[in-house]
Amino acid sequence: MKYLITYDVSEDSRRNKLVKLLNEHGKRVQYSCFEIEIYPQNLELLIFDIKKIINSETDRVYIFPISKGVYQFIKKIGKRLENDDMVL
Amino acid sequence: MKYLITYDVSEDSRRNKLVKLLNEHGKRVQYSCFEIEIYPQNLELLIFDIKKIINSETDRVYIFPISKGVYQFIKKIGKRLENDDMVL
Numbered sequence: 001m002k003y004l005i006t007y008d009v010s011e012d013s014r015r016n017k018l019v020k021l022l023n024e025h026g027k028r029v030q031y032s033c034f035e036i037e038i039y040p041q042n043l044e045l046l047i048f049d050i051k052k053i054i055n056s057e058t059d060r061v062y063i064f065p066i067s068k069g070v071y072q073f074i075k076k077i078g079k080r081l082e083n084d085d086m087v088l
Numbered sequence: 089m090k091y092l093i094t095y096d097v098s099e100d101s102r103r104n105k106l107v108k109l110l111n112e113h114g115k116r117v118q119y120s121c122f123e124i125e126i127y128p129q130n131l132e133l134l135i136f137d138i139k140k141i142i143n144s145e146t147d148r149v150y151i152f153p154i155s156k157g158v159y160q161f162i163k164k165i166g167k168r169l170e171n172d173d174m175v176l
Binding site for chain 2: 060073
């Protein structure tokens, strides 16, 4: 399943760790936004790892499932990040 | 339909205009991320307004549909923004 992961992480070192982790699972499409493709059971492991990195008092990480049926309605306006080669 | 709007807008005045526009349509759930509920035909008008605000050479605004069937799988980890009272 495809997921969109968006985050607000105020502290650089935590954010860098989160980016490193998310890079192992998918593609950064905006500065605080990744698209990943992952099996639901592996998502639970990823969430476990995310919780170890962030400070849940100040930071937030949101995970939105993007079902296949709506891929065609995703709209990308403006300049894409280099690796965002996703053809819609 | 619910949509997630994420954005990277480098210049403050453009970003403030975009935030003002998006605030008219939904809720800011992260610093560069809004959840909105809008009819598809009105989404086209919103996209038209977004394109008038951003610089498509440097900025990017992505719009992801979130279908009702996956609401229950949305995960919000960490501290929510004050107005993000969405009960999942």
